[in-house]
Amino acid sequence: MPTTRRRGMTEQAATAAIDQACRALRLPTIRAQFPDIAETAGRDQMSYHGFLAELLMAECDDRARRRSERRIKAAAFPREKSLRGFDFDENSNVDPAVIHALATCEWVKKGLPLCLIGDSGTGKSHLLIALGTEAAMAGFRVKYTLATKLVNELVEAADDLMLTKTIARYGRVGLLCIDELGYMELDRRGAELLFQVLTEREEKASVALASNESFAGWTKTFTDPRLCAAIVDRLTFGGNIIETGTESYRLAHSRRVQDDAARERRKR
Template sequence: MTLKRHRGLTEQAATAAVDQACRMLRLPTIRAQFPELAEAAARDQMSYRGFLAELLMAECDDRARRRSERRIKAAQFPREKSLRAFDFEANGNVDAAVIHTLATCEWVKKGLPLCLIGDSGTGKSHLLIALGTEAAMAGFRVRYTLATKLVNELVEAADEKVLTKTIARYGRVDLLCIDELGYMELDRRGAELLFQVLTEREEKNSVAIASNESFGGWTKTFTDPRLCAAIVDRLTFGGNIIETGTDSYRLASARAARA
């Protein structure tokens, strides 16, 4: 197969035309990879259809990668965490099979909740971010926030008369990840505003939370028993509860590194 001439163009002119067309059609990957792929196609005597397929698949793959990167960035994770980097051997409380099943994101597709409960250093925030990242890579809109930050934002929104708009914005994402729920006591107003967000998402879009308190201890955070019970119901109905335990493997790892 020869790519030297096309409709009377020299090879150099054809290359320039491809470059210009890719700019106009916004095909940056084809533009960047065309020379190398064209040489490989000629060397391997690839058919015209095969060469075209290689170009288009390269563009599609790169666009999918860029979309994933944009969704991960939009999620506002505080740091990168992956399931591959989670040490399941160091934390026997966490079932690797269960976590990898959650990584398929079927629960996000169904709008189900997820609760990660355990002491500091047991990996719950790592899993929250890693599973949120998996959801973003799978095409879901994800948003991460600290519980206190979310409540403060809701209080400010209520004061500025834009609460409905703020709650609707949080309601639109496919997965809302709320970290450090239970670390600080919330006053009744803050708890009620958080409850509104959870109610907006109930049975429509998923919520995943990480908390250092068992459900029985949530009355320290939500001081109204009835409101506390309603929030627990919103976050557990039909969902998954993962207990990461009480032994800090992060602390154990640090000690081992110093030994």
């Protein structure tokens, strides 16, 4: 049906019509922000084109924000971590320029791996989650998991004859973040299943991994030397390796807090 141009509508009728149209067209941001943007447009004598652009850009920006929030939620990060919250001064082993270059997500776009290696408390999990969050905000599908949890899921899937489907599901995400590799020894079957996931993603989609063991120590996790070498090869070829060091800055921070509190008590 041809549209009918409505002339001579009162302000109240026009406002009601805008509200109704926004509901029908599912434009919640325009519906919510229209009164304020209209007031600003009138005060600043904005053109009709400028006013419409402000409304549409507000809707687009809010939709992009909501999509990012959904991707971050779907990633299943255990806690919120950001690059802004990482204290580079406390960990001189980590080069801020390298991390901020990784935050552009070019490595994710190219399907390259990332390995974060360091002792507990050195910030590797913080960086893993923060860079994963940056990737989700950049539009990539991201999935976070613990190494042992992933292996257990793969073993159960194999027992239920669902392994191919499970590996394919992990293969579809743009970035797979695997945390806490090296804390537990994996039996041969578990290691082989993890190897299948890595092979499925090789040179197609990125894997970011955090481990408390150096590559030389991975034989404690993957007891088959040949399989261990193959896994290391897939996680390092063409990728980035960030060594976060051996000194826990979490522990150092806690000690400083305790020392500061003790000094305050002595002053009293």
